[in-house]
Amino acid sequence: MSSPLIIVEDLAKTFVLHNADDATIPVFAGLKLEVAPGECVVLSGESGAGKSTLMRSIYGNYLPTQGAVRVLHDGAYVDITRALPFQVMDVRRRTLGYVSQFLRVIPRIPTLQLVMEPLLENGVDVEEARERAETLLAALRLPRAHWGLPPATFSGGEQQRVNIARSFIRNYPVMLLDEPTASLDAENRAIVVQLIRQALDRGAALIGIFHDQDVRDAVATRLFTVNDFKAAA
Amino acid sequence: MNAMVQTIQAAPLLRVEGLTKSYGHVVGCRDVSFEIRPGEVLGIVGESGSGKTTVLNCISGRLPPNAGRIEFDTSRFGLSDIYRLSEPDRRRMQREEWGFVHQNPRDGLRMRASGGANVAEPLMNLGGRHYGKMRAATIEWLERVELDTRRIDDKPRHFSGGMQQRIQVARNLIHGPRLVFMDEPTGGLDVSVQARLLDLLRELVRDLGLAVIIVTHDMAVARLMADRLMVMKGGFVVETGLTDQVLDDPQHPYSQLLVSSVLQI
Numbered sequence: 467m468s469s470p471l472i473i474v475e476d477l478a479k480t481f482v483l484h485n486a487d488d489a490t491i492p493v494f495a496g497l498k499l500e501v502a503p504g505e506c507v508v509l510s511g512e513s514g515a516g517k518s519t520l521m522r523s524i525y526g527n528y529l530p531t532q533g534a535v536r537v538l539h540d541g542a543y544v545d546i547t548r549a550l551p552f553q554v555m556d557v558r559r560r561t562l563g564y565v566s567q568f569l570r571v572i573p574r575i576p577t578l579q580l581v582m583e584p585l586l587e588n589g590v591d592v593e594e595a596r597e598r599a600e601t602l603l604a605a606l607r608l609p610r611a612h613w614g615l616p617p618a619t620f621s622g623g624e625q626q627r628v629n630i631a632r633s634f635i636r637n638y639p640v641m642l643l644d645e646p647t648a649s650l651d652a653e654n655r656a657i658v659v660q661l662i663r664q665a666l667d668r669g670a671a672l673i674g675i676f677h678d679q680d681v682r683d684a685v686a687t688r689l690f691t692v693n694d695f696k697a698a699a
Numbered sequence: 700m701n702a703m704v705q706t707i708q709a710a711p712l713l714r715v716e717g718l719t720k721s722y723g724h725v726v727g728c729r730d731v732s733f734e735i736r737p738g739e740v741l742g743i744v745g746e747s748g749s750g751k752t753t754v755l756n757c758i759s760g761r762l763p764p765n766a767g768r769i770e771f772d773t774s775r776f777g778l779s780d781i782y783r784l785s786e787p788d789r790r791r792m793q794r795e796e797w798g799f800v801h802q803n804p805r806d807g808l809r810m811r812a813s814g815g816a817n818v819a820e821p822l823m824n825l826g827g828r829h830y831g832k833m834r835a836a837t838i839e840w841l842e843r844v845e846l847d848t849r850r851i852d853d854k855p856r857h858f859s860g861g862m863q864q865r866i867q868v869a870r871n872l873i874h875g876p877r878l879v880f881m882d883e884p885t886g887g888l889d890v891s892v893q894a895r896l897l898d899l900l901r902e903l904v905r906d907l908g909l910a911v912i913i914v915t916h917d918m919a920v921a922r923l924m925a926d927r928l929m930v931m932k933g934g935f936v937v938e939t940g941l942t943d944q945v946l947d948d949p950q951h952p953y954s955q956l957l958v959s960s961v962l963q964i
Contacts, residue, residue, distance in 0.1 A: 484952035485959065526941060528948040551927040551941045552709075552736050574894055587905065 469538065470500040471640050471671035472524065477533035479519055480697065492697035493519045497533070499690060503639075503669040506662065508676060508686040511693040517675045520692055521642050523547075524673065525564050526554045537562055537640060559587055563638030565630055565646040577620075578603070578613040581631045588636065602631045606657055622649040634661050641665060643674035647681050659684045710772065712737050712878055712910050713758065718767035720753050726934040727753035731767070733929060733939065737877065740904060740911040742925030742942065744918065744957070750934040751914045752882060758912070759880045760793055771796075771878070794824055798871030802883035804863035807870070808855045814866050815841070815851035821874040840869040844899060861892035865899070872903060881913040885920060897923055918961045922946055930954045 478495040482488060493516040501507050509517040522528040524535050526546045536543035539561045546554055546562075558564075575583075578599055585595035603613060606627040612620065617628045626649050633641065643662070647655045655678065662685045665672060673690075676682040711734035720727035728750035735741050743751040756762035758769050760781050772778050773792050781789055793799075801807040808817050819827075819837045827833050841848045844865040846858075855863050864884065871879060884900065885893040901924060904911055915921055921928055921942060928945045930938040930953065938951040949955045 481948075482950075484955050522947070527943050529940070529944055529950060552739055554941055555926055574898055 468503050470502045471538045472499070472501040472673070473534075473536040473543065474499040474520075474524065475534045475536070477520075477523060477535065478531045478697065479516070479523055479528060480531045494692060494695040495532075495697035497692075497695040499673075501640075501671040501673060503671055504666050505687045506666055506672040506674060506685045507688055507690050508674050508682050510689045510691050515692045515696070517692050518644055521564075521644050521673065521675065525562065525642055526558070527564075559584075561639050563633045563636060563641040565633040565641070565643045567626075567645045567648050568629075574616050574618070576614050577608070577617050577628055580617065580628060581635055584632060584636045598635055599631070602635050603627075605661075606631055607654065623651065623654065626650060627654065630658060630661070634665070637665070637668060638670065640671050641673075643672060643676075645675050645677060647676065647678055655681055709736070711735060712772050713912075714768075714770045714778070715758055716768045716770075718754065718757055718764050718769065720757055720762065720764045726750070728757070728931070729934045731936055733936075735878070735910050735912060737910050738908045740909075740913065740924055740926045742921040742928045743912065743914045743931060744916065744921050744928055745931035746916060746957075749931040751916075751931050753934075754931070755880055755882055755912065755914045759797065759799055760789055761799075794821065795874065796877050798874075798876040798879040800864075800867055800871050800879065800881040800884045802886040804855065804860070804867045807867040808863065810855050812854075813852045814846070814855055814858060817855065817866055818869045818873055821870060825874055836873060837869075840873045841866075843903070844869045845895075859892075861888050861896060864888065864896055868896075868900065868903070872907065872909075875907075876909070878910045878912070881911060883915055883917075884913065885917075886915075893920075900924065918946065918958065930957065 474497060477497040479493045481491040481493065483491070497520065499507065509520060511517055519528060523530045524546065530547050533547065535546040537546055537557055539557045544553060544557050546557065549557070578596070581599040581603060582595040585598060586592070600613070608624060608627050612624065617625050620628065626646070630646055647658050650658065659681055662672065674685065713735045715734070716732045718731040719729050731754055733741070743754060745751050753762070757764045763782055769781050770778050771781050771792070774796060776784070781792070784792065799807065809820070812820070815837050818840050819833045822833045822836060837851065838848050841851060846862060846865055855866060858866065885896050888896065897920065903909070913924055925942045927940060928942050929936050930945060930951065932953045938945060938949065938954045945954060946958055949958050
Protein backbone atom coordinates (compact mmCIF):
# COMPACT_ATOMS: atom_id res chain seq x y z
CA MET A 467 0.00 0.00 0.00
CA SER A 468 1.27 3.45 -0.85
CA SER A 469 2.12 5.88 1.91
CA PRO A 470 -0.62 8.13 3.26
CA LEU A 471 -0.85 11.66 1.89
CA ILE A 472 -2.09 13.03 5.21
CA ILE A 473 -1.09 11.90 8.69
CA VAL A 474 -2.83 13.57 11.63
CA GLU A 475 -1.11 12.71 14.90
CA ASP A 476 -2.37 13.23 18.43
CA LEU A 477 -4.16 16.40 17.40
CA ALA A 478 -5.87 18.58 20.01
CA LYS A 479 -7.69 21.87 19.66
CA THR A 480 -9.01 24.04 22.47
CA PHE A 481 -10.18 27.57 21.85
CA VAL A 482 -9.32 30.13 24.53
CA LEU A 483 -11.39 33.31 24.42
CA HIS A 484 -9.28 35.87 26.20
CA ASN A 485 -11.87 38.59 25.98
CA ALA A 486 -14.59 36.41 27.52
CA ASP A 487 -12.97 35.71 30.90
CA ASP A 488 -10.53 33.33 29.25
CA ALA A 489 -13.32 30.87 28.54
CA THR A 490 -11.95 27.62 27.13
CA ILE A 491 -13.77 25.55 24.57
CA PRO A 492 -12.19 22.12 24.16
CA VAL A 493 -13.03 20.55 20.80
CA PHE A 494 -11.02 17.36 20.33
CA ALA A 495 -7.90 15.72 21.72
CA GLY A 496 -5.65 12.81 20.81
CA LEU A 497 -7.12 12.69 17.31
CA LYS A 498 -5.44 10.36 14.82
CA LEU A 499 -6.21 10.00 11.13
CA GLU A 500 -4.38 8.82 8.03
CA VAL A 501 -5.63 9.18 4.49
CA ALA A 502 -4.13 7.22 1.58
CA PRO A 503 -4.29 8.04 -2.15
CA GLY A 504 -7.71 7.26 -3.59
CA GLU A 505 -9.43 7.46 -0.21
CA CYS A 506 -12.32 9.78 0.60
CA VAL A 507 -12.74 9.99 4.34
CA VAL A 508 -16.04 11.54 5.34
CA LEU A 509 -16.16 13.19 8.75
CA SER A 510 -19.26 12.39 10.73
CA GLY A 511 -20.69 13.65 13.98
CA GLU A 512 -23.42 16.08 14.93
CA SER A 513 -23.14 19.79 14.48
CA GLY A 514 -20.55 21.19 16.88
CA ALA A 515 -18.59 17.95 17.05
CA GLY A 516 -15.56 19.70 15.54
CA LYS A 517 -15.66 18.52 11.92
CA SER A 518 -14.95 21.93 10.45
CA THR A 519 -12.42 22.67 13.18
CA LEU A 520 -10.54 19.52 12.18
CA MET A 521 -10.63 20.51 8.51
CA ARG A 522 -9.39 23.99 9.26
CA SER A 523 -6.65 22.66 11.52
CA ILE A 524 -5.45 20.41 8.71
CA TYR A 525 -5.42 23.37 6.32
CA GLY A 526 -3.42 25.52 8.74
CA ASN A 527 -6.31 27.94 9.10
CA TYR A 528 -6.70 27.07 12.79
CA LEU A 529 -3.72 26.56 15.04
CA PRO A 530 -3.95 23.23 16.88
CA THR A 531 -3.14 23.22 20.59
CA GLN A 532 -1.11 20.06 20.25
CA GLY A 533 -0.11 17.39 17.73
CA ALA A 534 0.97 17.36 14.11
CA VAL A 535 -0.60 17.42 10.65
CA ARG A 536 1.78 15.95 8.10
CA VAL A 537 1.05 16.44 4.42
CA LEU A 538 3.11 14.70 1.73
CA HIS A 539 4.50 17.53 -0.37
CA ASP A 540 7.26 17.09 -2.98
CA GLY A 541 7.97 13.62 -1.61
CA ALA A 542 8.46 14.71 2.01
CA TYR A 543 6.07 15.27 4.90
CA VAL A 544 5.52 18.88 5.96
CA ASP A 545 4.02 19.45 9.40
CA ILE A 546 1.46 22.17 8.69
CA THR A 547 1.22 23.07 12.37
CA ARG A 548 4.90 23.98 12.58
CA ALA A 549 5.94 24.95 9.06
CA LEU A 550 6.83 28.56 8.31
CA PRO A 551 4.16 30.61 6.56
CA PHE A 552 5.93 30.51 3.20
CA GLN A 553 6.11 26.72 3.39
CA VAL A 554 2.41 26.41 4.20
CA MET A 555 1.65 28.76 1.31
CA ASP A 556 3.66 26.54 -1.00
CA VAL A 557 1.87 23.41 0.23
CA ARG A 558 -1.47 25.14 -0.31
CA ARG A 559 -0.48 26.35 -3.75
CA ARG A 560 0.60 22.98 -5.06
CA THR A 561 -0.62 20.14 -2.86
CA LEU A 562 -3.46 21.02 -0.52
CA GLY A 563 -6.78 22.34 -1.85
CA TYR A 564 -9.73 23.49 0.21
CA VAL A 565 -13.35 24.00 -0.77
CA SER A 566 -15.28 25.87 1.86
CA GLN A 567 -19.02 26.42 2.12
CA PHE A 568 -18.59 30.06 1.31
CA LEU A 569 -16.90 31.94 -1.44
CA ARG A 570 -14.38 34.08 0.32
CA VAL A 571 -12.67 35.77 -2.53
CA ILE A 572 -12.24 39.17 -3.97
CA PRO A 573 -15.74 40.30 -4.81
CA ARG A 574 -14.77 42.44 -7.78
CA ILE A 575 -12.74 40.12 -10.00
CA PRO A 576 -14.61 38.50 -12.93
CA THR A 577 -15.53 34.86 -12.43
CA LEU A 578 -13.40 33.47 -15.24
CA GLN A 579 -10.36 35.32 -13.89
CA LEU A 580 -11.00 33.96 -10.39
CA VAL A 581 -11.11 30.40 -11.65
CA MET A 582 -7.96 30.87 -13.74
CA GLU A 583 -6.05 32.36 -10.81
CA PRO A 584 -4.90 29.11 -9.11
CA LEU A 585 -3.44 27.99 -12.44
CA LEU A 586 -1.72 31.30 -13.12
CA GLU A 587 -0.17 31.16 -9.65
CA ASN A 588 1.31 27.81 -10.63
CA GLY A 589 2.86 29.06 -13.83
CA VAL A 590 0.28 27.73 -16.31
CA ASP A 591 0.09 30.05 -19.32
CA VAL A 592 -2.92 32.30 -19.78
CA GLU A 593 -4.39 30.53 -22.81
CA GLU A 594 -4.32 27.09 -21.26
CA ALA A 595 -5.66 28.48 -17.97
CA ARG A 596 -8.54 30.14 -19.80
CA GLU A 597 -9.39 26.98 -21.69
CA ARG A 598 -9.42 24.82 -18.59
CA ALA A 599 -11.45 27.39 -16.63
CA GLU A 600 -14.04 27.61 -19.41
CA THR A 601 -14.31 23.84 -19.66
CA LEU A 602 -14.85 23.49 -15.93
CA LEU A 603 -17.37 26.34 -15.65
CA ALA A 604 -19.29 24.83 -18.55
CA ALA A 605 -19.22 21.41 -16.88
CA LEU A 606 -20.60 23.01 -13.72
CA ARG A 607 -23.34 24.57 -15.85
CA LEU A 608 -22.63 28.12 -14.81
CA PRO A 609 -24.27 30.26 -17.50
CA ARG A 610 -21.70 31.66 -19.92
CA ALA A 611 -23.18 35.15 -19.46
CA HIS A 612 -21.90 35.05 -15.86
CA TRP A 613 -18.27 34.33 -16.70
CA GLY A 614 -17.30 37.93 -17.24
CA LEU A 615 -19.03 39.12 -14.06
CA PRO A 616 -17.71 39.22 -10.51
CA PRO A 617 -19.54 36.61 -8.38
CA ALA A 618 -20.59 39.07 -5.65
CA THR A 619 -24.17 39.25 -6.90
CA PHE A 620 -24.55 35.57 -7.80
CA SER A 621 -26.95 33.25 -5.99
CA GLY A 622 -25.60 30.97 -3.26
CA GLY A 623 -25.53 27.98 -5.57
CA GLU A 624 -23.77 29.90 -8.32
CA GLN A 625 -21.12 31.23 -5.92
CA GLN A 626 -20.63 27.73 -4.61
CA ARG A 627 -19.96 26.45 -8.12
CA VAL A 628 -17.38 29.19 -8.71
CA ASN A 629 -15.80 28.11 -5.44
CA ILE A 630 -15.74 24.47 -6.55
CA ALA A 631 -14.30 25.40 -9.94
CA ARG A 632 -11.50 27.37 -8.27
CA SER A 633 -10.44 24.31 -6.31
CA PHE A 634 -11.02 21.52 -8.81
CA ILE A 635 -9.24 23.35 -11.63
CA ARG A 636 -5.98 22.31 -10.00
CA ASN A 637 -5.49 18.61 -9.62
CA TYR A 638 -4.50 18.89 -5.98
CA PRO A 639 -3.13 15.62 -4.52
CA VAL A 640 -4.97 16.38 -1.27
CA MET A 641 -8.34 18.08 -1.01
CA LEU A 642 -10.45 19.19 1.91
CA LEU A 643 -14.15 19.56 1.11
CA ASP A 644 -16.26 21.39 3.69
CA GLU A 645 -19.84 20.85 2.50
CA PRO A 646 -19.11 21.66 -1.13
CA THR A 647 -22.62 20.63 -2.17
CA ALA A 648 -24.50 22.50 0.55
CA SER A 649 -26.39 24.94 -1.64
CA LEU A 650 -26.58 22.94 -4.85
CA ASP A 651 -29.55 21.27 -6.54
CA ALA A 652 -29.58 17.54 -7.37
CA GLU A 653 -28.17 17.92 -10.88
CA ASN A 654 -25.27 20.08 -9.73
CA ARG A 655 -24.61 17.76 -6.81
CA ALA A 656 -24.26 14.92 -9.30
CA ILE A 657 -21.66 16.93 -11.23
CA VAL A 658 -19.67 17.56 -8.07
CA VAL A 659 -19.84 13.86 -7.19
CA GLN A 660 -18.37 13.15 -10.61
CA LEU A 661 -15.54 15.63 -10.03
CA ILE A 662 -14.79 14.03 -6.67
CA ARG A 663 -14.71 10.56 -8.24
CA GLN A 664 -12.33 11.74 -10.94
CA ALA A 665 -10.05 13.15 -8.26
CA LEU A 666 -10.10 9.82 -6.41
CA ASP A 667 -9.39 7.92 -9.63
CA ARG A 668 -6.23 9.91 -10.19
CA GLY A 669 -5.11 9.07 -6.64
CA ALA A 670 -6.04 12.16 -4.65
CA ALA A 671 -6.64 11.86 -0.92
CA LEU A 672 -9.85 13.55 0.18
CA ILE A 673 -11.38 14.53 3.50
CA GLY A 674 -14.94 15.78 3.34
CA ILE A 675 -17.95 16.93 5.29
CA PHE A 676 -21.22 16.16 3.53
CA HIS A 677 -24.59 16.51 5.17
CA ASP A 678 -26.26 15.19 2.08
CA GLN A 679 -26.70 11.43 2.46
CA ASP A 680 -26.70 10.71 -1.30
CA VAL A 681 -23.42 12.53 -1.85
CA ARG A 682 -21.89 10.88 1.17
CA ASP A 683 -22.88 7.41 -0.04
CA ALA A 684 -21.63 8.17 -3.50
CA VAL A 685 -18.11 9.25 -2.57
CA ALA A 686 -17.15 8.01 0.91
CA THR A 687 -14.63 5.21 1.13
CA ARG A 688 -14.95 5.32 4.92
CA LEU A 689 -16.43 7.37 7.72
CA PHE A 690 -14.47 9.01 10.51
CA THR A 691 -16.30 9.91 13.71
CA VAL A 692 -14.85 13.08 15.17
CA ASN A 693 -16.87 12.58 18.41
CA ASP A 694 -14.65 9.61 19.28
CA PHE A 695 -11.96 12.14 20.14
CA LYS A 696 -14.16 14.56 22.03
CA ALA A 697 -12.07 16.55 24.47
CA ALA A 698 -13.21 16.70 28.08
CA ALA A 699 -14.76 20.07 28.92
CA MET B 700 9.89 17.84 -16.94
CA ASN B 701 6.77 19.48 -15.67
CA ALA B 702 6.01 23.12 -16.33
CA MET B 703 8.14 25.43 -14.26
CA VAL B 704 6.45 26.15 -11.00
CA GLN B 705 7.15 29.32 -9.11
CA THR B 706 8.22 28.55 -5.58
CA ILE B 707 9.35 30.94 -2.93
CA GLN B 708 13.05 30.55 -2.35
CA ALA B 709 14.17 29.80 1.15
CA ALA B 710 16.82 32.53 1.44
CA PRO B 711 15.51 35.68 3.12
CA LEU B 712 15.53 38.95 1.23
CA LEU B 713 15.27 41.03 4.39
CA ARG B 714 16.17 39.94 7.90
CA VAL B 715 15.32 42.05 10.92
CA GLU B 716 16.71 41.19 14.33
CA GLY B 717 16.04 42.83 17.67
CA LEU B 718 14.89 46.10 16.16
CA THR B 719 14.29 48.70 18.88
CA LYS B 720 13.51 52.38 18.53
CA SER B 721 12.52 54.92 21.16
CA TYR B 722 11.64 58.57 20.87
CA GLY B 723 13.07 59.88 24.12
CA HIS B 724 11.12 58.02 26.78
CA VAL B 725 8.46 56.92 24.36
CA VAL B 726 8.75 53.42 22.96
CA GLY B 727 8.47 53.26 19.18
CA CYS B 728 9.04 49.57 18.78
CA ARG B 729 10.86 47.01 20.84
CA ASP B 730 12.77 43.85 19.95
CA VAL B 731 11.11 43.23 16.60
CA SER B 732 12.50 40.31 14.56
CA PHE B 733 11.29 38.77 11.32
CA GLU B 734 12.34 37.70 7.84
CA ILE B 735 10.77 38.15 4.46
CA ARG B 736 11.46 36.08 1.36
CA PRO B 737 11.11 36.97 -2.33
CA GLY B 738 7.47 36.89 -3.35
CA GLU B 739 6.10 37.14 0.19
CA VAL B 740 3.62 39.80 1.25
CA LEU B 741 3.85 40.65 4.95
CA GLY B 742 1.16 42.78 6.58
CA ILE B 743 1.90 44.74 9.74
CA VAL B 744 -1.34 45.47 11.60
CA GLY B 745 -2.22 47.22 14.84
CA GLU B 746 -3.92 50.36 16.06
CA SER B 747 -2.47 53.88 15.87
CA GLY B 748 0.59 54.16 18.07
CA SER B 749 1.29 50.42 18.04
CA GLY B 750 4.66 50.99 16.38
CA LYS B 751 3.92 49.69 12.91
CA THR B 752 4.99 52.85 11.11
CA THR B 753 8.14 53.08 13.26
CA VAL B 754 9.05 49.54 12.16
CA LEU B 755 8.38 50.40 8.53
CA ASN B 756 10.50 53.55 8.68
CA CYS B 757 13.39 51.76 10.40
CA ILE B 758 13.48 48.79 8.04
CA SER B 759 13.22 50.98 4.95
CA GLY B 760 16.35 52.90 5.87
CA ARG B 761 14.56 56.10 6.76
CA LEU B 762 14.92 56.03 10.54
CA PRO B 763 18.05 54.63 12.23
CA PRO B 764 17.08 52.30 15.11
CA ASN B 765 18.56 52.45 18.63
CA ALA B 766 19.36 48.76 18.53
CA GLY B 767 19.05 45.77 16.25
CA ARG B 768 20.10 44.75 12.78
CA ILE B 769 18.34 45.19 9.48
CA GLU B 770 19.94 43.12 6.76
CA PHE B 771 18.98 43.16 3.11
CA ASP B 772 20.21 40.85 0.38
CA THR B 773 21.69 43.59 -1.78
CA SER B 774 22.58 42.73 -5.37
CA ARG B 775 25.99 44.39 -5.03
CA PHE B 776 27.16 43.31 -1.58
CA GLY B 777 24.97 40.31 -0.69
CA LEU B 778 23.29 40.24 2.72
CA SER B 779 24.30 43.50 4.44
CA ASP B 780 23.28 45.56 7.44
CA ILE B 781 21.68 48.52 5.71
CA TYR B 782 22.81 51.03 8.34
CA ARG B 783 26.42 49.90 7.94
CA LEU B 784 26.49 50.64 4.24
CA SER B 785 27.91 54.03 3.33
CA GLU B 786 25.28 56.69 2.81
CA PRO B 787 25.72 56.72 -1.00
CA ASP B 788 25.60 52.92 -1.17
CA ARG B 789 22.46 52.80 0.95
CA ARG B 790 20.76 55.46 -1.12
CA ARG B 791 21.70 53.67 -4.31
CA MET B 792 20.30 50.39 -2.96
CA GLN B 793 17.08 52.15 -1.95
CA ARG B 794 16.73 53.64 -5.42
CA GLU B 795 17.62 50.49 -7.32
CA GLU B 796 16.07 47.71 -5.31
CA TRP B 797 13.25 49.18 -3.24
CA GLY B 798 10.04 51.08 -3.65
CA PHE B 799 8.10 53.00 -1.02
CA VAL B 800 4.42 53.81 -1.46
CA HIS B 801 3.25 56.49 0.97
CA GLN B 802 -0.26 56.85 2.31
CA ASN B 803 -0.42 60.40 1.03
CA PRO B 804 0.61 60.64 -2.64
CA ARG B 805 1.94 64.13 -1.92
CA ASP B 806 4.69 62.56 0.17
CA GLY B 807 5.71 60.25 -2.63
CA LEU B 808 5.28 62.42 -5.71
CA ARG B 809 6.91 65.60 -6.92
CA MET B 810 3.89 67.79 -7.26
CA ARG B 811 5.56 70.27 -9.60
CA ALA B 812 6.60 67.65 -12.14
CA SER B 813 4.13 66.05 -14.56
CA GLY B 814 2.57 62.64 -13.90
CA GLY B 815 4.73 61.15 -16.64
CA ALA B 816 7.92 62.74 -15.27
CA ASN B 817 7.09 61.34 -11.84
CA VAL B 818 6.84 57.85 -13.27
CA ALA B 819 9.98 58.20 -15.41
CA GLU B 820 12.15 59.81 -12.74
CA PRO B 821 13.39 56.57 -11.11
CA LEU B 822 14.69 55.44 -14.51
CA MET B 823 16.55 58.72 -14.96
CA ASN B 824 17.95 58.48 -11.44
CA LEU B 825 19.29 55.05 -12.32
CA GLY B 826 21.17 56.45 -15.29
CA GLY B 827 18.57 56.05 -18.04
CA ARG B 828 19.52 58.40 -20.88
CA HIS B 829 17.47 57.13 -23.81
CA TYR B 830 14.47 59.43 -23.87
CA GLY B 831 12.40 57.30 -26.27
CA LYS B 832 12.83 54.14 -24.22
CA MET B 833 12.01 55.88 -20.96
CA ARG B 834 8.91 57.45 -22.47
CA ALA B 835 7.80 54.07 -23.80
CA ALA B 836 8.32 52.51 -20.38
CA THR B 837 6.39 55.35 -18.75
CA ILE B 838 3.47 54.91 -21.12
CA GLU B 839 3.50 51.17 -20.51
CA TRP B 840 3.36 51.73 -16.76
CA LEU B 841 0.62 54.34 -16.98
CA GLU B 842 -1.38 51.76 -18.91
CA ARG B 843 -0.62 49.07 -16.36
CA VAL B 844 -2.02 51.22 -13.58
CA GLU B 845 -5.00 52.06 -15.79
CA LEU B 846 -4.31 55.76 -16.30
CA ASP B 847 -5.17 57.67 -19.44
CA THR B 848 -1.83 58.00 -21.23
CA ARG B 849 -3.00 61.19 -22.96
CA ARG B 850 -2.67 62.87 -19.57
CA ILE B 851 1.03 62.03 -19.30
CA ASP B 852 1.96 65.73 -19.12
CA ASP B 853 -0.65 66.78 -16.52
CA LYS B 854 0.56 67.71 -13.04
CA PRO B 855 -0.40 65.37 -10.17
CA ARG B 856 -2.73 67.96 -8.63
CA HIS B 857 -4.96 67.66 -11.68
CA PHE B 858 -5.51 63.98 -10.95
CA SER B 859 -7.94 62.59 -8.37
CA GLY B 860 -6.59 61.06 -5.14
CA GLY B 861 -6.98 57.51 -6.47
CA MET B 862 -5.21 58.42 -9.71
CA GLN B 863 -2.38 60.13 -7.81
CA GLN B 864 -1.97 56.95 -5.83
CA ARG B 865 -1.74 54.93 -9.04
CA ILE B 866 0.94 57.33 -10.34
CA GLN B 867 2.81 56.71 -7.11
CA VAL B 868 2.50 52.95 -7.56
CA ALA B 869 3.83 53.16 -11.14
CA ARG B 870 6.71 55.39 -9.97
CA ASN B 871 7.65 52.82 -7.36
CA LEU B 872 7.51 49.77 -9.61
CA ILE B 873 8.88 51.00 -12.96
CA HIS B 874 12.50 50.28 -12.06
CA GLY B 875 11.79 46.65 -11.12
CA PRO B 876 12.35 46.72 -7.34
CA ARG B 877 12.62 43.50 -5.35
CA LEU B 878 11.05 44.85 -2.17
CA VAL B 879 8.29 47.42 -1.86
CA PHE B 880 7.18 49.09 1.35
CA MET B 881 3.62 50.36 1.56
CA ASP B 882 2.28 52.59 4.32
CA GLU B 883 -1.55 52.48 4.34
CA PRO B 884 -1.55 52.71 0.53
CA THR B 885 -5.34 52.89 0.31
CA GLY B 886 -5.78 54.93 3.48
CA GLY B 887 -7.21 58.20 2.24
CA LEU B 888 -9.38 56.86 -0.57
CA ASP B 889 -13.12 56.28 -1.06
CA VAL B 890 -14.07 52.63 -0.71
CA SER B 891 -14.73 52.04 -4.40
CA VAL B 892 -11.44 53.70 -5.37
CA GLN B 893 -9.71 51.78 -2.61
CA ALA B 894 -11.14 48.50 -3.93
CA ARG B 895 -9.88 49.16 -7.44
CA LEU B 896 -6.40 50.07 -6.21
CA LEU B 897 -6.26 46.92 -4.07
CA ASP B 898 -7.21 44.73 -7.04
CA LEU B 899 -4.50 46.41 -9.08
CA LEU B 900 -1.86 46.02 -6.36
CA ARG B 901 -2.75 42.36 -5.87
CA GLU B 902 -2.38 41.66 -9.56
CA LEU B 903 0.94 43.52 -9.86
CA VAL B 904 2.38 41.80 -6.81
CA ARG B 905 1.48 38.38 -8.21
CA ASP B 906 2.71 39.09 -11.74
CA LEU B 907 5.99 40.66 -10.64
CA GLY B 908 6.68 38.23 -7.77
CA LEU B 909 7.45 41.18 -5.48
CA ALA B 910 8.17 41.04 -1.80
CA VAL B 911 5.95 43.57 -0.07
CA ILE B 912 5.73 44.88 3.48
CA ILE B 913 2.43 46.65 3.93
CA VAL B 914 1.36 48.58 7.01
CA THR B 915 -2.39 48.86 7.52
CA HIS B 916 -4.91 49.18 10.30
CA ASP B 917 -7.62 47.80 8.03
CA MET B 918 -8.15 44.06 8.55
CA ALA B 919 -9.96 43.72 5.21
CA VAL B 920 -6.97 45.19 3.38
CA ALA B 921 -4.69 42.86 5.35
CA ARG B 922 -6.75 39.79 4.42
CA LEU B 923 -6.81 40.71 0.77
CA MET B 924 -3.15 41.67 0.35
CA ALA B 925 -1.01 39.84 2.86
CA ASP B 926 0.19 36.22 2.97
CA ARG B 927 1.16 36.59 6.59
CA LEU B 928 0.62 39.07 9.38
CA MET B 929 2.49 40.60 12.25
CA VAL B 930 0.20 42.06 14.92
CA MET B 931 1.70 44.93 16.94
CA LYS B 932 0.67 46.51 20.21
CA GLY B 933 2.56 49.01 22.33
CA GLY B 934 5.72 48.63 20.26
CA PHE B 935 5.82 44.84 20.57
CA VAL B 936 4.92 42.16 18.07
CA VAL B 937 2.25 40.15 19.91
CA GLU B 938 1.40 37.60 17.23
CA THR B 939 2.61 36.43 13.82
CA GLY B 940 1.32 33.83 11.41
CA LEU B 941 -0.46 33.10 8.16
CA THR B 942 -3.00 35.83 7.46
CA ASP B 943 -6.05 33.57 7.53
CA GLN B 944 -4.83 31.84 10.69
CA VAL B 945 -4.27 35.10 12.55
CA LEU B 946 -7.64 36.47 11.43
CA ASP B 947 -9.71 33.28 11.86
CA ASP B 948 -8.02 31.82 14.94
CA PRO B 949 -6.17 34.66 16.69
CA GLN B 950 -4.25 33.55 19.77
CA HIS B 951 -3.21 36.70 21.62
CA PRO B 952 -5.84 38.62 23.62
CA TYR B 953 -5.12 41.77 21.63
CA SER B 954 -5.40 40.01 18.24
CA GLN B 955 -8.70 38.50 19.40
CA LEU B 956 -9.96 41.93 20.35
CA LEU B 957 -8.74 43.43 17.08
CA VAL B 958 -10.46 40.77 14.95
CA SER B 959 -13.69 40.81 16.95
CA SER B 960 -13.86 44.58 16.67
CA VAL B 961 -14.13 44.59 12.89
CA LEU B 962 -17.55 45.77 11.79
CA GLN B 963 -19.41 43.36 9.53
CA ILE B 964 -21.57 44.64 6.73
